[in-house]
Amino acid sequence: MAATTVEEALKNNADRLMSIPGVVGAAVGECGGKPCIRVLVDRKTAELMKIIPSMLGGFPVVVEETGPIGPMDRG
Numbered sequence: 001m002a003a004t005t006v007e008e009a010l011k012n013n014a015d016r017l018m019s020i021p022g023v024v025g026a027a028v029g030e031c032g033g034k035p036c037i038r039v040l041v042d043r044k045t046a047e048l049m050k051i052i053p054s055m056l057g058g059f060p061v062v063v064e065e066t067g068p069i070g071p072m073d074r075g
Contacts, residue, residue, distance in 0.1 A: 006035035009057025013037075022048050024069040031062055040066045 004012075006028050017026045017039055025040035037056050041048055044065040054061055 004057045006037065006057070006059050009059050010037050013056045017052070020048070020051055023052070024066060029062065031060055034060075036060045036062055039063050040069065042066070042068050 010026060010028055014026055017023055022041050022043060022045070023039060024042050027038050027040070029036050029038035037059050039052055039061055041052075041063055042065075044063055049063065052061060052063055
């Protein structure tokens with residue numbers, strides 16, 4: 001069986017991550033020179049940190065507080 005890439009790990013878990021209230025995005029990132037999954041949250045809380053896994057598909061998960069994310073104003 002082939003090893004899972006970080007992109008596959010994110011794709012396989014994106015729906016689950018995005019269904020968590022407070023999660024506003026998820027992306028592949030780099031942490032300490034190695035691939036990781038970045039989970040973007042409106043507000044980083046203890047409750048969210050308990051729900052969001054620390055590893056997915058063998059890759060570390062990093063939670064980043066971004067505030068609300070929405071469409072850009074094109075005006």
